[in-house]
Amino acid sequence: MQPFMATPEPLIDERVRRVCFYIRSAYMNPIRLTDMAKLVNISEGHLRLLFRRELSQSPYQYLLLVRIEKAKELLLYTELLLTEISYRVGFDEYGHFMSTFRKLVGLSPSKYRKANNPYS
Template sequence: MSPVSGIIAVVGTRTASDQRLRDLALLRRVRDRIDRDYAQPLDVPALARDVHLSAGHLSRQFREAYGESPYSYLMTRRIERAMTLLRRGDLSVTEICFQVGFSSLGTFSTRFSELVGMSPSVYRRDAGRLAIPPCVTRKVTRPIRNREAPLPTTPLP
């Protein structure tokens, strides 16, 4: 290999690595915005415009980095917040629905049931009877989509 081609190979590798780091920083900005503004009307094209990426590229890169699409991540954040508010019990299910960013009670109930496995009102009733500290409850009851849950690495007996 000539000295010039070796330099080009090193520069090309460094550029690809630098680009990957820039992409990860952009993805972190998107994730942080979702975490911060989960109750606001957010959609993938708007999130992509904010970081100067196409919606498709953002979705692919986000899924590769975080294991779920930006939309799924947003829904998970909203449902987690709703779970917290339901455990407190001081707001109605409808008020919680709108407070966490849903515009339809039906959509909220459907998404909640998909992720948690029970309706919001059943969750509120059952969560009220549990005497588990909130930090433990959040960790244990974090919603996971069945099709996105990791498969076991060892075969079951």
């Protein structure tokens, strides 16, 4: 294969790319499916279908993953309280943050911090 023909990443629908960029830049704010769909001028249902087709997950699942990845960074590189981290990454309810983190990471946030802290 010629080098100019290789594509380093799979082609993803431009609308999905735009919504993903929006989520990554505004994850700390309330984000509704309506807002995401309006951003790319399609219906909510169509946006859900595109996400499922392109990323094998819903827009909401993608948002949660981004928020949890940001929380992991804050857990490792700051000494912020868990409640503060929860709010900084966009969770309105601390309990929702805790259960989502545990479900996606397999550990509670405090155990994740302790297990991955090079200074402990």
